[in-house]
Amino acid sequence: xxxxxxxxxxxxxxxxxxxxxxxxxxxxxxxxxxxxxxxxxxxxxxxxxxxxxxx
Numbered sequence: 001x002x003x004x005x006x007x008x009x010x011x012x013x014x015x016x017x018x019x020x021x022x023x024x025x026x027x028x029x030x031x032x033x034x035x036x037x038x039x040x041x042x043x044x045x046x047x048x049x050x051x052x053x054x055x
Contacts, residue, residue, distance in 0.1 A: 016028040031038045
Protein backbone atom coordinates (compact mmCIF):
# COMPACT_ATOMS: atom_id res chain seq x y z
CA UNK A 1 0.00 0.00 0.00
CA UNK A 2 1.25 3.51 -0.75
CA UNK A 3 3.32 5.22 1.92
CA UNK A 4 4.17 1.96 3.71
CA UNK A 5 7.77 0.97 4.32
CA UNK A 6 7.49 -1.81 1.72
CA UNK A 7 5.98 0.53 -0.86
CA UNK A 8 8.83 2.97 -0.41
CA UNK A 9 11.35 0.14 -0.79
CA UNK A 10 9.89 -1.08 -4.11
CA UNK A 11 8.33 2.03 -5.63
CA UNK A 12 10.91 2.07 -8.42
CA UNK A 13 9.74 -1.42 -9.44
CA UNK A 14 6.02 -0.60 -9.62
CA UNK A 15 4.58 -1.01 -13.12
CA UNK A 16 0.98 0.06 -12.44
CA UNK A 17 0.08 3.05 -10.29
CA UNK A 18 -3.70 2.64 -10.53
CA UNK A 19 -4.74 2.78 -6.86
CA UNK A 20 -7.85 0.69 -7.60
CA UNK A 21 -5.50 -2.25 -8.13
CA UNK A 22 -3.92 -2.06 -4.68
CA UNK A 23 -5.67 -5.10 -3.24
CA UNK A 24 -4.97 -8.78 -2.73
CA UNK A 25 -5.81 -9.88 -6.27
CA UNK A 26 -3.91 -7.57 -8.59
CA UNK A 27 -0.17 -7.23 -8.96
CA UNK A 28 1.35 -3.81 -9.43
CA UNK A 29 4.85 -5.31 -9.56
CA UNK A 30 6.31 -7.56 -12.24
CA UNK A 31 5.69 -11.23 -11.63
CA UNK A 32 7.80 -14.23 -12.58
CA UNK A 33 4.75 -15.59 -14.40
CA UNK A 34 3.36 -13.88 -17.47
CA UNK A 35 0.52 -11.65 -16.28
CA UNK A 36 -2.10 -13.79 -18.07
CA UNK A 37 -0.92 -16.89 -16.20
CA UNK A 38 -0.71 -14.94 -12.94
CA UNK A 39 -4.36 -13.87 -13.21
CA UNK A 40 -5.38 -17.36 -14.27
CA UNK A 41 -3.90 -18.66 -11.01
CA UNK A 42 -5.53 -15.87 -8.98
CA UNK A 43 -8.86 -16.88 -10.53
CA UNK A 44 -8.31 -20.46 -9.44
CA UNK A 45 -8.19 -19.29 -5.83
CA UNK A 46 -11.93 -18.63 -6.10
CA UNK A 47 -12.48 -22.24 -7.16
CA UNK A 48 -10.98 -23.87 -4.06
CA UNK A 49 -13.65 -26.20 -2.80
CA UNK A 50 -14.43 -27.61 0.58
CA UNK A 51 -16.74 -30.53 0.03
CA UNK A 52 -19.33 -29.40 -2.51
CA UNK A 53 -19.32 -25.73 -1.53
CA UNK A 54 -17.12 -23.05 -3.01
CA UNK A 55 -15.32 -21.16 -0.27
